[in-house]
Amino acid sequence: MKNHLLIKGSFLLALIGLAALPGLLRLIGLEESTIRSLLGSLTIIMIWGIFALSYNLLYGITGLLSLGHSVFLGLGALGVGIAAIHWGMGFWPALVIGLLISGLAAFLAGGLFSKIKRDAFWVATAVSSLMAYLLVLYFHDFTGGASGLRLPRDxxxxxxxxxxxxxxxxxxxxxxxxxxxxxxxxxxxxxTPLGMALSLIRENEEKAALIGYSTQNLKWAAFGISGALAGLAGVLLAFALHSMDADLFQWTHSVQALAWVVIGGSGSLVGSLLGTGLAKGFEELWSNAWLSAPLLLGILLILIARFTPRGSP
Structure with missing residues (x-):
């Protein structure tokens, strides 16, 4: 009970600190350009944190390893770009369009992928990521292709x-x-009962089926909800970067999310956020180093998988 209250109190203090951060940075006299740069970096990290939370629902809670999660990230951003550039929509309508496109795609794809056995799940999702990326490149007149779409200021x-x-x-x-x-x-x-059922699927899918759960429908729900939240991250990323990039569809972003979840502790919400912050901060620190950030992240992930297979405490 004390630990629970301590964690809850720490979370509230962290939240208050984050909310007050812009004012605190100005209070201590930092230059405005430095403040803008810091807030911009933290904003991007928080967006990737949302993406990690969505992946944690699918992998950490339900136990489904997906390499196609980035498709919904990309669809959210693409939806914003299409709505803003081709349809002339403003911020809020474009936001809704991005959410609708990615959310609908997630639930439709969930109906298909929920029928696939776990051993083949990651392969099928990886193929879907590659196909989506190639389609975005092929329809470059509409999607912007490799160059992406640049959002107008208005x-x-x-x-x-x-x-x-x-x-x-x-x-x-x-x-x-x-x-x-x-x-x-x-x-x-x-x-909720849904969340507890998803956890049971992760632990023992056969047992969940014997109890009477429709494991296919449960996996469908997990896939759809997590994909919709990934789309939300894509929408925010498009607005924050003022652009949409075809690279968002790449399966490598799914691998990164997997790494963040494992680093923080699979199944942990706070851990997913901490893992994202640690990894993205690590990436920022080494961005100009001779050794590439993805390689360093891969080495870190291997070490964690070797010595702490369940992630951090």
Whole structure:
């Protein structure tokens, strides 16, 4: 009980600190350019944290290893780009379109992939990622291809009191609120009968079926919800970077999410966020080093898998 209260209190303190961070940075007298750069980096890390949380639901909670999770990340960003550039929509309509496209695709794909046996699941999802990436490149007149789509400045206007997503403070606080909402949703979900059933599938799918659970439908639900949340991360990434890149569809982003979840402790919501922060901070630290960040992350993942197969405590 004491540990639970300690964790909850620490989380609330961290949340208050993050919310007050822009003001605190100005209070200590940092240059505005430094503050903007720091808030921009933290915003991107939080968005990747949302992506990691979505992957944790699929892999950490349900036990499904997917290498196609990045497809929904890319679809969320692509939906924003299409809505803004081809259909002339503003911030909120483009946000909704991005969520609808990625969410619908996730639930449709979930109906298909939930029928595939676990041993072949990662192969099928990896193929889907490759196919999606190639399709984006092929229809380059519509998707922007390898060059991607650049969002016009007016689409970043929130339409409220001259607020714009170009403003780093607005970006940061907006994404922080979304991150807290996603975390709260998944924390609540883990305590519901659905969440407990998904955990049972991870531990013993045959036992879950014998008890009477429809494991196919449960995996479908997990795939759909996690994919929709990945799409949300893609939507936010498109707005934060003011662009959509075909690279978001690459299976390597799914591998990165897997690494973040394992680093933080598979199945742990807080761990997924800490793993993301650690890995992205590590990547930033080594971005100009002679040894590439992906290689270093791979080495770190191998060491963790070797010595702490269940992730960090």
């Amino acid at each position: 689409v970043l206007d929130l339409g409220m009191n001259d607020l714009s997503f170009i403003d780093r403070d607005v970006q940061y606080l907006f994404v922080l609120v979304v991150l807290v909402l996603v975390y709260s949703l998944l924390r609540w979900l883990a305590r």
